[in-house]
Amino acid sequence: MRAIRGLWRWRRNPLCRATDLAEAWVALAGLLLILSVAPLLGVLAGGAAQDTLQRSVREQHESRHRVTATVVRPLERSTLSVDPEGAGESLRSRVLADWTGPDGSRHEGSVTVGIDGPDPGDRFGLWTDERGRAVARPLDGATAATHAVLAGIGAAVAAAALVEAGRRIAVWRMVRGRYARWEREWERAGPDWGRTGTGS
Structure with missing residues (x-):
């Protein structure tokens, strides 16, 4: 939600820097990925675990x-x-x-x-x-279903954490680049910044 508010706030602001807008877009992209990809991966992982575990339940009940x-x-x-x-x-x-x-x-x-x-x-x-x-x-069906649900939740949480880690790394790199540009600007201003008669 902060990402959407951030994009709206910067849309026509003359103080908006390109990096501010980029950070807001990265945050929005991360939010959309967490809301769409993480649940999808959770469902797929849980479904795969359910199929495997239920097959194991059937095999165990047949052989034991x-x-x-x-x-x-x-x-x-x-x-x-x-x-x-x-x-x-x-x-x-x-x-x-x-x-x-x-x-x-x-x-x-x-x-x-x-x-x-x-x-x-x-x-x-x-x-x-x-x-x-x-x-x-032998493993029973209810226990297998519980394990499958937990596997799906774990996969969704892991995917969300991975997306969030990627977002944080991207923002961290943008902030470091911004600080490096500020540092170069300060060096260009030189040691005479603020002194009388230096034209600043």
């Missing part, structure tokens, strides 16, 4: 299977381990468990479960791959 495992014996307790998918279930206890894979094969291994004080014989859900090996919970 939930089976029922049985606690053989507790191993250790960890209060710092949390489910990376954020499904609300804290993973607190490490147990030796056995389970049957989707292909019918029997497995036994150490896994982390969300059971307080597990006892031998306790049953819990476990995600496995096609061969019955324990794997992480």
